[in-house]
Amino acid sequence: MALRRMSMRRVAAALALLVGLAGGASVASEATDKARLSIEKGDLRSATIELKNRLQKDPNDAAARLLLAQIYLQVGNGAAAEKELRSASDLGADASLWRLELIAALIAQAKYDEALARLDAAADLSAADQVRAFILRADVALGQDQPEVARAGYRQALALDPNSELAGLGLLRVALKEGDQAATVSAADAFLRQFPDNPEALLIRAESYRIAGDNAAALALFERVLAVDPRRLAARLGRATVLIGMQNLDEARKELAKADELQQEVPLTFYLRGVIQFQERNWTQAGESFDRVLSAIPGHLQSQLLLGIIRYSEGELEIADEYLSKVVEATPGNLQARKVLAATRIKQREPQRAIQILEPVAQDGDPQTLALLGSAYMLQGDQERGQEWLNRAVEKAPDVAALRTQLALSLLAGGETGKAIDALQSAVDLGQDILQADVLLVLAHLKKQEYEQALEASKRLEQRRAESPIPYNLTGLAYLAKGDLPSARERFEKALAVDSAFLTAETNLARIDVANKDFDAAARRYDQVLKADPKHLGAMMGLAALAELRNDPDALVAALERAKDASPGAAQPGLLLARFYMTRGDYLKALAVASELSARFPDDEPVLLMLARAQTLGGQVPNAIRSFDLLLQKNPNDPQIHYLAGGARLKGQDQSGAQQAFRQALALKPDFVDAKVALAAVLLDAADTDAALQIARELQQSFPEAAIGYRIEGSVQVARRDLKAAVAVFTTAFAHEKTSLAARQLAEVMSQTGDTGGAVALLEDWVKTNPDDLDVQAMLGLLLQQTGRSQDAIAIYESVMAKAPAKNALLLNNLAWLYHTAGDARAQATAKEAYDLAPNRPEIADTYGWILYNAGRKEDGLSILQQAYLAFPTQTEIGYHVAVALESLGRNDEAIGVLRKVVRDNPNSAQAADAAALLKKLGG
Structure with a gap:
């Protein structure tokens, strides 16, 4: 646990070089001098404060940045050291002052590849720096778990400088790394004979005692170092480590507080504090502590392991997988990391990846490893192999309730709830007070909707664990599932009475408030939970659900954004x-x-x-x-993904690819209705009406009471122009499912056959019973407009516009035209509103321009009409209106040109006769 420290001689030498960088500024010299004196006294905290204050006044003081980097290196904060060293480099500091220090900072962060690259690139090194380079290269090897390579590197350094303390200390760390207690003791004693006052060697010797389990000897040696130098940070942290191992957490906290007084922002202090919080199951604070370690040392394996376990316990499985995978990759023999990683992948329903982690250690694995492997095989669907491994686990430890619980977990994951209940009951009957088994037993009964059995199990647990809020919460869940809200509330409140900090019960009470539609009370409860735990994901998601129930989209977005930001791992x-x-x-x-x-x-x-x-x-x-x-x-065998991929290809105009994707989805799931409907639509677009009709008939046969098959057949008949058959089929579809879409489809085809009156009657009947169906009302208004019932159409359009959540340009356009034909003064404003929404729609521009022209604003109207005509020269009505406006303004030659084009290109259009008459009048 000893921190590597730079010797005071090296600090003094570095400081002598740094003075030249201060540009002769007396303020800078005074600040660095004070910092140097503090360092010599071991008061790193005061030195840090002095240098930070200096940099606030002058961020360009390279000397201060270099000295601050040296302090960060001493306390193991590689990230902070790297930042300061790079800044000094940018400020023009000579490479000899920061080059090797930057490599040391990279090593402190486990950035070994970059460190080696910089070592390979280092040239023109002094003799002293060559020794340091060998030591740094050995440090990399030691960090990469290559003790033999590291040993060779340290020996090369000693060959160049037999008195190198750093190289000698490196050899001590190699012995410690290899776990050879005798070699460590021998090497430490030999080193201390040469350097009897070297505190790092004394700390390594103390660490060897700790690893050997001789806590009393380790504490005595740490205290010996502190007696000589009470500010020796590594000794404080080493002593805290021993105390944590002895479960003397209160004394360990005191040591860490003293360490903070010496120097703040020390990664190892964060780590040890996180270990204490982890042991006390304070997941949130422990996670924050380990996050701070990893921000300074991204490759810190112990923090990654514990963070992985925390994230697993919190259900943040993707993050747990990421951390634990790194630990297993770096230390393949770490069985604990392998087991938690495998459990994570089982929860993620990725059994093959769990098997890959467990099989290399299964033959000699402990019973829990065997049980996890069996669980993975069962989840994969290989019941025989799964049962084989699980039985081997139980054979190795038949009286361990936890293994039976693991068996039950695998059965639950595989959906075999009945067998899981049997396994859980046997685990509970072993009497080992495995709370997980009791909890799972209750939850398994609830999953099977066996509410009385769940209540019976949870109440038995209440009797055995009356001091815990968990049993009361489980009973409350059982009552809640049963629909007995008053009894559920009583139990959740009992859980809070036992432990007021048990926030799960508070969120469950909020669920009852929601069920009773007391949304304000639920919101207050969620707010109370968030005051206690500002990052409580369940409470934030509860507020989001409340916002949805209240139809408050802004609050919903705010709650989800808050949850997203507060829980970046979810x-x-x-x-x-x-x-x-x-x-x-x-x-x-x-x-x-x-x-x-x-x-x-x-x-x-x-x-x-x-x-x-x-x-x-x-x-x-x-x-x-x-x-x-x-x-x-x-x-590859997920039909839903093939179906959605087909939709993407269809949107990209890849009809062939879409058809292939939909067919693949159906090959995997022949009864996939959505895929059949999508395939029919693609076939219709490809004019393959026979194949589309076959799908329609299949759907009619499989789902005779559903409308979808008849609707597809109706679309086929429309494509074949057999409108009479289409009306019959759409009528059948509407009889089966009276929906807005079915009503509109039937009305549309009825209108196409000339039965506009029947279509209007159908839609009017629908609107009577569905007054909020704006889509049908809009279509009804259009049909009323076509049949000359202008006032009725106006009333419908006005009603739709008043209720619609957003303005519709086409409906506004139609309403403006009706206002215009009725002489209503609102026509111009309504037409402008439609034009502002969709100025590039030709029919909308034509309406607005023509209304302006007829309102006496002839130039303005002509300008809009001409822009629309230039964009859409095939629109004969726009062309005719342009010609009329030109003629009224005396621009007859231009009008003649437009009229000739209208008559020549579209002789059968509705405007052709009027255009020909005006052309004749103008002599064209």
Whole structure:
């Protein structure tokens, strides 16, 4: 545990070189002198404060930055040291002052590849720096778990400088790393004979005692160092480490407090404090402590291991997998890391990846390893091999309730709830007070909706664990599932009475408030939880659910954003936020959220799926196809992904690719209705009406009471221009499922056959019973307008516009035209509103321009009409209106040119006769 420190001689030598960088500034010299004196006294904290104050006044003081970097190196904060060294380099400090220190900072962060690259590039080194370079290269090897290579490196340094204390200390660390107690003691004693006052050697010797389990000897030696130098930070931290191992956590906290007084922002202090918090199961604070360690030392394996365990316990499985994978890769023999990583992958429902982790250690594995491997095989569907490994686990330890619990977990994961209950009951009957087994037993009964059995199990647990809030919470859950809200509330309140900090019960009480529609009370409870734990994901998600129930989209977005920011390791808030934006049609925002999630969770399949869907809807079709291809590499037999990939290809106009994707989805899942409907639509677009009709008939046979098969057949008959048959089929569809879409489809085809009156009657009947169906009302208004019932159409359009959440340019355009024909003064303002919304729609520009012309604003009207005509010269009505406006303004030659084109190109249009008459009048 001893921190590597730079000798005072090296600090003094470095400071002598740094004085020249201060540019002769007396303030800088005074600041660095004070810092040097503090360092010599071992008061690193005062030195740090002095140098930071100096840099606030002058950020360009390279000397102060270099000395501050040396302090950071002494306390093991490689990231901070690297930052200061790079800044000094940017300020023009000579490379000899920072080159090797920067490599040391990289090593402190486990950035071994970059450190080696810089060592390889180092040239023109002095003799002393050559010795240091050998030591640094050996430090890299030791960090990469290559003790033999490290030993050779330290010996090369000693060959150049037999009196090198750093090289000698390196050999001590190698012996300590290899776990050879005798060699460590021998080497330490030999070193101390040469350097009897070297505190680092004394600390290593103390560490060897700690590793050997001789805590009393270790403490005595740490205290001997502190008696000579009470400011020796490494001794404080070493003593705290021993105390933690002895479970004397209060004394360990006191040592860490003293360490903070010596120097703040020390990674090892954060780590040890995190270990204490971890042992006390204070996951949130422990996680924050280990995060601070990793910000300074990204490769710190112990922090990664404990963070992985914490994230696993909190259900943040992707993050747990990431941390634990790094630990297993760096230390393949770490059985604890392998087991938690395997358990993580089982929870992620990735059994093959769990098997890959466990099989290399299974033959000689402990019973828990065997049980986990059996669980993975069972989850994979290989019941025979799974049962074999689980039985071997139970044979090795038949009286261990935890193993029976593990067996039950695997059965639950495989959906065999009945067998899981048997295994859990046997675990509980062993009487080892395995709380997990009791909890799982209750939850398993609840999953099977066996509420009385769940209550019986949880109440038995209440009797055995009356001091714990967990049993009362479980009983409350059972009552809640049963629908007995008063009894559930009583038990949750009992859980809080036992432990007021048990926030799970508070969130469950909020659930009861929601069930009683007392949303304000639920919100107060969630706020109370967040006061106690500002990062409580459940409370934030509860507030989001409340916002949805209250139909408050702004509050929903705010709650999900808060949850996303507060829980960067959880993908759920971001997924829900992206899905919300999708349902609102705000595809660009959905895409932005999904892209951010993908950057944080690159291997998370639900995130990748959300990204692919957002890319499809957001118009990034090539990217969406690539994302779906990645998903299909991992899930080639997932029909849903093939179906969604087909939708992306369809949006990209790849009809063939879409058809292939839909067919593959159906090959994997023949009864996949959505895929059949999508395939029928593609076939219709390809004019393959026979194949589309076959799908329609299959759906009618499989789902005779559903409308979908008849609706597809109706579309086929429309494509074949057999409108009479289409009316009959759409009538059948509407009889089966009276929906808005079915009503509109039937009315549309009835109108096409000339039965506009029947279509109007159908839609009027629908609106009577569905007054909020704006889509049907809009279509009804259009049909009323076509049949000459202008006043009725106006009333419908006005009603729709008053209720619609957003303005509709086409409806405004139709309403403006009706106002115009009725002589209503509102025509011009309404037409302008439509034009402002969609100025590039030719029919809307024509309406606005023509209304302006008829209102006496002839020049303004002509300008808009001409712009529309230039963009859409095939629109004969616009052309005729342009010609009329030109003629009224005396621009007859221009009018004649437009009229000739209208008559020549569209002789059968509705405007052809009027255009010909005006052309004749003008002599054209």
